[in-house]
Amino acid sequence: xxxxxxxxxxxxxxxxxxxxxxxxxxxxxxxxxxxxxxxxxxxxxxxxxxxxxxxxxxxxxxxxxxxxxxxxxxxxxxxxxxxxxxxxxxxxxxxxxxxxxxxxxxxxxxxxxxxxxxxxxxxxxxxxxxxxxxxxxxxxxxxxxxxxxxxxxxxxxxxxxxxxxxxxxxxxxxxx
Amino acid sequence: xxxxxxxxxxxxxxxxxxxxxxxxxxxxxxxxxxxxxxxxxxxxxxxxxxxxxxxxxxxxxxxxxxxxxxxxxxxxxxxxxxxxxxxxxxxxxxxxxxxxxxxxxxxxxxxxxxxxxxxxxxxxxxxxxxxxxxxxxxxxxxxxxxxxxxxxxxxxxxxxxxxxxxxxxxxxxxxxxxxxxxxxxxxxxxxxxxxxxxxxxxxxxxxxxxxxxxxxxxxxxxxxxxxxxxxxxxxxxxxxxxxxxxxxxxxxxxxxxxxxxxxxxxxxxxxxxxxxxxxxxxxxxxxxxxxxxxxxxxxxxxxxxxxxxxxxxxxxxxxxxxxxxxxxxxxxxxxxxxxxxxxxxxxxxxxxxxxxxxxxxxxxxxxxxxxxxxxxxxxxxxxxxxxxxxxxxxxxxxxxxxxxxxxxxxxxxxxxxxxxxxxxxxxxxxxxxxxxxxxxxxxxxxxxxxxxxxxxxxxxxxxxxxxxxxxxxxxxxxxxxxxxxxxxxxxxxxxxxxxxxxxxxxxxxxxxxxxxxxxxxxxxxxxxxxxxxxxxxxxxxxxxxxxxxxxxxxxxxxxxxxx
Numbered sequence: 001x002x003x004x005x006x007x008x009x010x011x012x013x014x015x016x017x018x019x020x021x022x023x024x025x026x027x028x029x030x031x032x033x034x035x036x037x038x039x040x041x042x043x044x045x046x047x048x049x050x051x052x053x054x055x056x057x058x059x060x061x062x063x064x065x066x067x068x069x070x071x072x073x074x075x076x077x078x079x080x081x082x083x084x085x086x087x088x089x090x091x092x093x094x095x096x097x098x099x100x101x102x103x104x105x106x107x108x109x110x111x112x113x114x115x116x117x118x119x120x121x122x123x124x125x126x127x128x129x130x131x132x133x134x135x136x137x138x139x140x141x142x143x144x145x146x147x148x149x150x151x152x153x154x155x156x157x158x159x160x161x162x163x164x165x166x167x168x169x170x171x172x173x174x175x176x
Numbered sequence: 177x178x179x180x181x182x183x184x185x186x187x188x189x190x191x192x193x194x195x196x197x198x199x200x201x202x203x204x205x206x207x208x209x210x211x212x213x214x215x216x217x218x219x220x221x222x223x224x225x226x227x228x229x230x231x232x233x234x235x236x237x238x239x240x241x242x243x244x245x246x247x248x249x250x251x252x253x254x255x256x257x258x259x260x261x262x263x264x265x266x267x268x269x270x271x272x273x274x275x276x277x278x279x280x281x282x283x284x285x286x287x288x289x290x291x292x293x294x295x296x297x298x299x300x301x302x303x304x305x306x307x308x309x310x311x312x313x314x315x316x317x318x319x320x321x322x323x324x325x326x327x328x329x330x331x332x333x334x335x336x337x338x339x340x341x342x343x344x345x346x347x348x349x350x351x352x353x354x355x356x357x358x359x360x361x362x363x364x365x366x367x368x369x370x371x372x373x374x375x376x377x378x379x380x381x382x383x384x385x386x387x388x389x390x391x392x393x394x395x396x397x398x399x400x401x402x403x404x405x406x407x408x409x410x411x412x413x414x415x416x417x418x419x420x421x422x423x424x425x426x427x428x429x430x431x432x433x434x435x436x437x438x439x440x441x442x443x444x445x446x447x448x449x450x451x452x453x454x455x456x457x458x459x460x461x462x463x464x465x466x467x468x469x470x471x472x473x474x475x476x477x478x479x480x481x482x483x484x485x486x487x488x489x490x491x492x493x494x495x496x497x498x499x500x501x502x503x504x505x506x507x508x509x510x511x512x513x514x515x516x517x518x519x520x521x522x523x524x525x526x527x528x529x530x531x532x533x534x535x536x537x538x539x540x541x542x543x544x545x546x547x548x549x550x551x552x553x554x555x556x557x558x559x560x561x562x563x564x565x566x567x568x569x570x571x572x573x574x575x576x577x578x579x580x581x582x583x584x585x586x587x588x589x590x591x592x593x594x595x596x597x598x599x600x601x602x603x604x605x606x607x608x609x610x611x612x613x614x615x616x617x618x619x620x621x622x623x624x625x626x627x628x629x630x631x632x633x634x635x636x637x638x639x640x641x642x643x644x645x646x647x648x649x650x651x652x653x654x655x656x657x658x659x660x661x662x663x664x665x666x667x668x669x670x671x672x673x674x675x676x677x678x679x680x681x682x683x684x685x686x687x688x689x690x691x692x693x694x695x696x697x698x699x700x701x702x703x704x705x706x707x708x709x710x711x712x713x714x715x716x717x718x719x720x721x722x723x724x725x726x727x728x729x730x731x732x733x734x735x736x737x738x739x
Binding site for chain 1: 292293296297300301304321353354355356478479480482483484487
């Protein structure tokens with residue numbers, strides 16, 4: 001049996017299965033269903049997804065982290081592009097990009113423990129956004145590793161609630 | 177105008193003259209207006225699945241989009257299998273379904289179902305129309321989407337109150353779909369490279385799929401094959417794209433393809449795949465497919481097909497006809513001597529692996545029937561096949577001297593497709609003889625549409641290959657599932673001659689080889705639909721066949737002692 005380049009020999013190689021993509025879509029009812037339905041149908045899996053408006057009216061931007069599953073990794077972008085209401089798709093995985101996630105953490109801390117916790121928050125560039133007698137709520141935004149580190153550092157301080165977004169991402173390149 | 181009138185006028189403006197449909201509560205406003213539009217000839221089907229298959233056959237035979245009407249809930253859901261069939265085979269359809277009133281949607285109202293959600297994975301696109309102002313634009317967009325790029329079905333779900341609302345439409349000229357850019361001019365430099373590679377190759381093979389037929393590129397395919405002296409085969413859906421009696425023909429490829437085709441694919445050093453998806457039925461075990469190929473060239477209109485199953489060295493995103501026509505002048509014919517050994521080798525494989533069938537057991541064989549039918553087709557008739565053994569027998573014994581139309585559900589594999597599709601094909605091409613080949617299992621799944629053939633006096637001849645069992649399933653059970661024959665017996669079937677007569681058409685029962693010719697004579701002499709019940713060898717099998725999970729090299733043939 002030959003092993004020339006042309007054929008996917010059962011497994012699809014060692015390339016990362018996780019793709020980070022951003023897509024501009026028409027802001028119609030059901031667009032998210034189309035995107036998520038296609039991803040399920042093709043055997044991909046959504047790791048994270050965020051949706052928000054763009055500067056153009058009637059257009060939304062999705063940022064997706066998708067596991068390509070058993071498919072070829074470029075299929076994620078190509079299948080997204082096939083959807084009529086998807087206007088443009090960029091696969092940012094291999095590109096210089098900025099990525100931001102947001103975490104909100106509620107801590108049950110008082111007294112000196114609260115001071116030490118707030119110092120950790122400062123160390124990560126986070127901030128206190130709400131404080132009561134028994135708790136503080138803090139936030140941090142940053143790339144995945146920074147948010148992970150932040151949460152790790154806060155672990156000793158009685159975390160009672162955690163909310164975390166998926167990433168929003170943007171290429172650093174300037175397109176005309 | 178009412179929304180219903182806008183729908184019908186929009187269809188006229190799109191050039192529609194035939195609709196396959198079924199009325200019900202949620203599309204009654206449209207049906208109320210329909211008699212005012214005599215240019216729209218409506219075919220009342222007996223089941224909505226039949227409507228979708230008829231529209232599909234109509235589209236494949238005419239090259240124009242098929243149109244389906246159905247009501248909400250079960251009516252719309254009955255079209256889903258037909259939409260999926262069209263979607264898998266890239267056939268342009270527009271289905272217009274009625275929906276509950278806008279204020280009842282989402283309240284589980286009578287005959288309400290989420291048709292948008294249900295049809296999303298089996299349509300190229302779909303629309304829910306909740307405002308009368310949107311109807312004209314949506315219908316125009318739907319036809320554009322269905323017929324351009326890689327064709328496919330589009331569904332439009334229109335709420336009943338929207339059909340009844342009033343509005344003076346502005347008929348759109350322009351299409352504004354910023355996310356849809358179907359026109360691709362082929363990359364000239366890639367085609368130059370492909371042409372040079374074709375000439376340079378020692379053992380080239382072209383495989384052609386449905387895309388060649390959908391784009392009308394059959395003549396260009398022949399010219400490219402001849403000028404580059406390249407043996408050319410087809411996929412199951414590509415049958416008819418290249419003349420089987422052409423000296424360069426490799427006939428059908430894939431896991432039930434001809435032996436000489438499979439030998440050629442497995443030994444080729446260059447493979448040019450045109451208008452095809454390279455699916456599992458083409459490759460069998462992918463890791464063992466075409467192992468000696470050094471250059472894969474893939475021409476397809478859908479960019480997502482590039483590298484989906486096979487990563488080509490040269491990608492050309494374009495419709496097959498345009499790509500082949502653009503490539504043709506770039507081809508430098510190879511020195512005849514450089515092709516001699518490859519062509520000689522293929523001739524040898526053709527002699528070593530001819531199509532064979534059982535001639536020694538006293539039963540009428542399906543191939544006896546196919547050979548006689550194709551003699552009468554005279555390389556011109558439209559043949560519509562169902563799914564299963566009948567489909568493969570009809571494909572393998574196809575023998576046209578020029579391109580022709582062989583219609584079947586290759587992608588979805590929908591049993592019951594053939595007869596309604598044949599009705600649609602005949603309505604699209606009344607000047608052509610239309611033969612419907614089906615097994616008895618698939619035929620009874622949509623047999624109620626016999627009424628439609630009778631009502632419209634359609635000259636569709638049904639060739640029933642009746643083996644009193646689910647033959648393909650039985651063959652798989654025998655060969656690949658331990659010989660356990662489980663739930664494949666169809667001995668309790670209607671008397672098909674009486675069934676035909678009950679519907680108002682003549683039926684003929686054929687039990688011996690000697691009766692085949694007189695039965696075909698009688699069928700051809702009889703105007704209108706005729707059903708011939710050929711009671712074939714119940715043990716007849718499809719050969720060649722590649723055992724499940726194996727590579728193309730391992731194909732089985734009928735042992736010589738039976739041939």
